[in-house]
Structure formats: structure tokens, C-alpha cells
Amino acid sequence: MHTRSDTLARAASLRAIFERQGAALVEPPILQPADTLLDLYGEDIRARAYVTSDALRGEQMLRPDYTVPVVQMHMAHGAEPARYTYSGEVFRRQEHDPNRPNEYIQVGYEVFDRVDPAAADAEVFALIAEALAGLPVRPVTGDIGVLMAAVQGLETSPARKQALMRHIWRPRRFRALLDRYAGRSAVPVSRQTLLAPDGAACDAPMVGLRTRAEIDARVEALREDAKTPPISAQQVDLFDALLEVRETLPNALSRLRDLMVDMPAIADAVTRVANRADAMRARGIDTDALIFEANHGRSSMEYYDGFVFAFRAETRPDLPNIASGGRYDALTRRLGQGGEIPAVGGVMRPGLMLELEAAQ
Amino acid sequence: MTLKLGVPSKGRLMEKTFEWFGARGVTLQRTGSDREYAGKVEGIEDVSLVLLSAGEIPRELSAGRIHLGVTGTDLVQEKLALWDQLVEPVEELNFGHADLIIAVPQAWVDVDTLDDLDAAAAAFRAEHGFRLRIATKYHRLVREFLRTHGVADYALVDSQGATEGTVLNETAEAIADITSSGETLRANHLKILSDGLILQSQATLWRSRMAPLEDHSRKALKTLVAQLT
Numbered sequence: 001m002h003t004r005s006d007t008l009a010r011a012a013s014l015r016a017i018f019e020r021q022g023a024a025l026v027e028p029p030i031l032q033p034a035d036t037l038l039d040l041y042g043e044d045i046r047a048r049a050y051v052t053s054d055a056l057r058g059e060q061m062l063r064p065d066y067t068v069p070v071v072q073m074h075m076a077h078g079a080e081p082a083r084y085t086y087s088g089e090v091f092r093r094q095e096h097d098p099n100r101p102n103e104y105i106q107v108g109y110e111v112f113d114r115v116d117p118a119a120a121d122a123e124v125f126a127l128i129a130e131a132l133a134g135l136p137v138r139p140v141t142g143d144i145g146v147l148m149a150a151v152q153g154l155e156t157s158p159a160r161k162q163a164l165m166r167h168i169w170r171p172r173r174f175r176a177l178l179d180r181y182a183g184r185s186a187v188p189v190s191r192q193t194l195l196a197p198d199g200a201a202c203d204a205p206m207v208g209l210r211t212r213a214e215i216d217a218r219v220e221a222l223r224e225d226a227k228t229p230p231i232s233a234q235q236v237d238l239f240d241a242l243l244e245v246r247e248t249l250p251n252a253l254s255r256l257r258d259l260m261v262d263m264p265a266i267a268d269a270v271t272r273v274a275n276r277a278d279a280m281r282a283r284g285i286d287t288d289a290l291i292f293e294a295n296h297g298r299s300s301m302e303y304y305d306g307f308v309f310a311f312r313a314e315t316r317p318d319l320p321n322i323a324s325g326g327r328y329d330a331l332t333r334r335l336g337q338g339g340e341i342p343a344v345g346g347v348m349r350p351g352l353m354l355e356l357e358a359a360q
Numbered sequence: 361m362t363l364k365l366g367v368p369s370k371g372r373l374m375e376k377t378f379e380w381f382g383a384r385g386v387t388l389q390r391t392g393s394d395r396e397y398a399g400k401v402e403g404i405e406d407v408s409l410v411l412l413s414a415g416e417i418p419r420e421l422s423a424g425r426i427h428l429g430v431t432g433t434d435l436v437q438e439k440l441a442l443w444d445q446l447v448e449p450v451e452e453l454n455f456g457h458a459d460l461i462i463a464v465p466q467a468w469v470d471v472d473t474l475d476d477l478d479a480a481a482a483a484f485r486a487e488h489g490f491r492l493r494i495a496t497k498y499h500r501l502v503r504e505f506l507r508t509h510g511v512a513d514y515a516l517v518d519s520q521g522a523t524e525g526t527v528l529n530e531t532a533e534a535i536a537d538i539t540s541s542g543e544t545l546r547a548n549h550l551k552i553l554s555d556g557l558i559l560q561s562q563a564t565l566w567r568s569r570m571a572p573l574e575d576h577s578r579k580a581l582k583t584l585v586a587q588l589t
Contacts, residue, residue: 038515042491042512042513042514042515043491043503043506043507043514043515043516044503044507046499046503046516047500047503047504047507095441095442095500096441096442098442163479163482166482166512167510167512170510170512172508172509172510173478173509173510173511174510176475176510180475188472188473188475188554190472190473190554191472194469194470194472199469200469200470201469202466202467202469204465204466204467204549205467205549206465206467207465207467207527207528207548207549207550208465208527208528208530208532208533209488209530209533210465210468210480210484210492210533212467214483214484214487215467215468215469215470217483218470218479218480218483219469219470222470
């Protein structure tokens with residue numbers, strides 16, 4: 001059984017790998033202002049992070065990850081391009097599985113670089129793959145950007161596309177929306193009543209902040225939506241075929257290129273996957289064996305919007321990911337106060353690495 | 361150690377609990393003055409009565425400080441993570457029925473389902489610059505329910521009482537609370553979402569999986585449960 005100091009020693013040696021790449025060491029505070037995280041993730045973050053408070057500063061969160069403070073720091077006064085590394089505790093509430101620790105050491109690497117996103121993706125992935133070499137782990141990759149492009153390419157109203165985009169990270173709601181827009185699920189009776197003549201009449205008093213104008217605007221939007229023709233069965237089938245892509249990278253690429261014939265909107269995103277594959281190969285990654293899963297990364301925190309990856313323990317399916325990461329260009333925009341920069345990063349869990357080694 | 365039975369210390373919940381046990385030949389009584397929270401059990405050996413706030417009974421059961429306790433399903437599931445590993449329902453007492461629901465203003469003619477709530481929340485956030493607020497004291501249950509159903513762009517605000525009034529007072533846009541008849545909701549111009557039922561709760565007798573039992577108390581537990589069920 002490894003001790004905390006073993007884990008810290010391993011964390012230091014992992015961090016050194018990134019420092020040799022020229023990464024600057026950063027040490028964001030453990031207590032983070034809660035409002036930024038709440039604004040980004042909404043209520044869900046409260047189920048994952050510990051919230052504490054005092055009368056002076058209000059709500060604070062125990063750092064659930066490093067990415068957000070590192071992005072904030074970079075956007076406030078970082079030079080370009082930049083590489084950062086960090087190691088330390090992160091804190092996660094655990095209310096479902098008592099075997100998962102609520103505090104563990106994480107080592108990470110974040111790259112902010114405009115020049116060559118494919119090379120940056122490959123760099124982060126390859127460094128982590130090297131650091132994990134010899135361990136019984138299996139990488140899986142994906143690309144949220146392909147899914148986003150496919151949504152944008154659907155022949156339907158901008159409002160429907162926007163609603164689908166908003167729920168890319170919530171597969172169940174996404175599916176329900178897609179089925180409804182495709183006319184595959186029944187329109188609720190209450191909706192039919194509402195859209196009938198005089199259906200929106202109501203004599204209940206207005207209470208609360210949401211105004212009559214806001215209600216009218218949504219009723220109007222629903223009327224418009226009702227007039228929108230359903231998304232064709234062919235398009236939904238194509239989308240489903242895309243979601244089902246789970247192959248080695250070369251096979252996945254050929255599958256994506258087949259789909260591209262009928263979904264031209266994904267062309268640029270597929271080119272990015274291909275460029276990344278080339279960049280990975282150039283760094284010595286065996287892309288012929290690497291799995292690409294179109295659905296991967298959809299249930300993680302909603303900031304990845306391009307490349308996504310995770311390393312899972314082959315022998316221990318009960319363990320969380322040993323390492324994971326991805327591209328989060330949109331997050332830099334949201335935290336950038338007008339600025340933005342392409343960014344990609346990943347984290348590793350030295351404690352889990354030691355656990356796997358001990359079992360070997 | 362005698363077998364410890366925790367029951368609500370006041371109000372209708374206490375009276376109904378006393379009645380339910382009484383009908384099964386176990387007399388629960390408060391002793392001493394009206395204000396003293398002491399009690400006794402008659403009609404069965406080796407059982408002692410612990411009077412507690414209904415909200416504290418889940419915690420006492422999970423800590424194993426009482427062997428049996430009467431409280432609502434809503435409180436057990438809200439307060440105890442992995443509740444089914446800590447306590448076991450022995451019998452539903454068929455009173456204290458209440459549904460944990462989500463309600464919105466009746467004037468929101470465009471909102472009847474969770475799907476509508478989600479869409480309205482997105483528009484509300486764009487318009488007002490903050491998330492649509494839902495007042496509740498059942499934070500965990502509500503958050504889990506909304507996450508399962510993929511509702512986003514809302515925030516929970518804490519309300520420990522008079523929750524139905526928060527919308528009128530503009531401290532929340534919607535509520536998640538328990539209701540039995542729905543009268544208070546209607547009086548406050550609120551309506552229940554058609555798919556907004558989070559949990560159906562009622563007063564339930566629970567057995568702690570954590571409380572230590574010796575031969576003595578094991579026997580008392582067996583006798584008591586046999587008599588009650």
C-alpha cells in the first residue's frame with residue numbers, strides 16, 4: 001500500500017516531465033470563488049465540489065479541478081504561447097460510492113497555443129501516454145467538435161440547433177430533443193392545448209420575476225417551432241450512425257469520411273481528427289490501435305469542445321480514469337473577458353498509477 | 361442496552377405515530393410536563409422511547425444511536441447518502457402522505473413539463489443574467505432529479521419554510537417542496553409540473569442497519585416488529 005508521500009513523490013516526477021517541456025509551475029489557491037464555478041457549471045457543480053462560506057467572502061469552493069483557475073490566470077496576464085503544469089489536491093464530493101476518495105492528488109499540463117492545435121493535442125496526449133507507459137491502461141479518444149459540427153449541419157431551425165447544442169453534454173435530454181424535433185415522440189397534450197387558438201389564455205395573476213412578455217415570447221417561439229418541419233429520418237439515422245462510431249482511429253476516420261458524403265457539415269471537423277492523427281503518429285503514437293469513440297466525453301463537465309481522451313485501467317474497471325483531458329477553446333472565451341485562445345490539457349492521478357503498479 | 365425507538369417529538373406526526381402504535385397494542389406516552397421530551401413504552405418489554413425532531417431521526421438511525429425510528433421517506437432520502445445501506449423500511453404507516461414536487465406560477469402557460477422548465481430556464485438566464493432560481497430545502501433530491509432529467513440553467517436557493525411564498529416575494533421563480541393537498545400551492549398561484557413528481561413520501565417505520573444489537577435487544581426487536589407488522 002502506497003503512502004501519501006509516495007504519491008507526492010510520483011506527482012513531482014510527473015510534473016518534472018512537463019517542466020522539461022518548458023511548462024511554468026503554477027499553484028492556484030485551494031479555495032476558489034464559488035461564483036465563477038457555479039456560473040460555468042450550474043447546480044451540478046454543487047454535487048461534485050465542496051462548498052464552504054464565510055460572512056466576508058461568501059461562498060468558496062474547495063478546488064474541484066485546476067483547469068478553471070489556470071485558464072483565468074492565463075487569460076488575465078499570460079504570455080503566448082504558454083505551457084503550465086501543476087500538482088496538488090483536488091476535492092470531489094462522493095455521495096454514491098464510498099470507495100472513491102474525496103481528496104486526491106492530480107498532476108496536470110495545459111497548453112495555450114494558437115499556431116498548431118493538432119500538434120498541441122498530440123503533444124498533451126503523447127506526454128501523458130509516455131508517462132503511463134508500462135501500466136495496464138487503455139486510451140480512448142473522441143472529438144466533441146465533430147458532434148457540434150453535425151448538429152450545426154442539421155436541416156432545421158437555428159432555435160432547434162441551439163437547443164441541441166446546449167445539451168450536447170446531457171445525452172438523455174439531447175436524445176429526447178432530437179426525437180421530438182424528428183417527430184418521433186408525441187407532442188404532450190399540454191403543448192397541443194397551448195398552441196390551439198386561445199390556448200395561451202390565462203387569468204392567473206402574474207407572480208415572480210418572469211414577465212408576461214417572456215411568457216408570450218416563448219409561446220410565440222413554440223408556435224414557430226410547431227411550424228418547423230420535422231428533421232428527416234435520414235438525418236436522424238445519420239446522426240445515430242455518427243454517435244455509434246467506435247473503432248480504431250484509421251477505421252473511424254474512414255467511417256467518418258463515409259458519413260461526410262451525406263453530412264458535409266462535419267468535413268472540417270473530420271479533417272481536424274485526421275490532422276491530429278498525423279500529429280500523433282509523428283510523435284510515435286500507435287494510432288492504428290487507438291480507439292476513437294464519437295460519443296466519448298459527453299458526460300464529463302461541459303467544457304471540452306474538441307479533442308477528448310481518457311486512459312482507463314484495463315484490469316480495474318472499477319477505477320476512475322487514470323488520466324483524462326481535452327481541448328477547451330470555448331472555456332477560454334467564457335473566462336477571457338473578450339479574449340480567447342485555443343487550449344488543450346490533461347490530468348493524471350499518481351495515486352491510481354501507484355495502485356495499478358502495486359497490483360502488477 | 362434496551363431497544364431504542366425514535367419518534368417525532370411533537371405535532372400531528374407525533375399524535376398519529378402514537379395512535380398507530382396504540383392500535384397495535386404498543387402504548388407510547390410522553391411523561392413529565394408538557395415541555396419535557398421524555399417518554400415511555402408500555403405493552404412490550406425492553407423498549408425505550410426517544411423523542412426527536414423528525415428531521416433528526418434519519419441521522420440518529422444512520423449513526424446507530426436508535427434501532428427503530430419513525431420519519432418520512434423524503435427526509436431519509438434527502439439526508440442520507442446511500443440510505444438503503446444505512447436503514448431498512450419496516451412498515452409504511454399510511455399517514456403523513458406528501459409528494460415532493462416542482463411547481464411554477466400558474467401564469468406560466470408555456471411551462472407544463474420538465475422539458476418546458478429547461479427551455480424557460482435557458483431563456484430566463486439570457487434575459488435576466490442569472491439562473492432561474494428554484495427554492496427548496498430538499499437540495500440533494502431536487503438536484504439529482506433535475507440532473508437525471510437533463511434540466512440546466514437553474515440554481516437552487518435554500519428555503520426552510522414558507523417556500524410557496526418565495527415566488528411572490530421574488531426570491532425564487534419556482535419551488536420544489538412537499539405538498540399533500542396542493543391547497544397552499546393554489547393559494548400562492550402555483551401549479552405542479554405534470555412530470556415534476558420527485559418522490560412520494562409517507563411516514564415510515566425504519567430499522568437502523570447500523571445500531572448494535574445484543575441478544576437482549578435482538579429479541580425485543582423481533583417481538584416488537586412481529587407485533588407491529
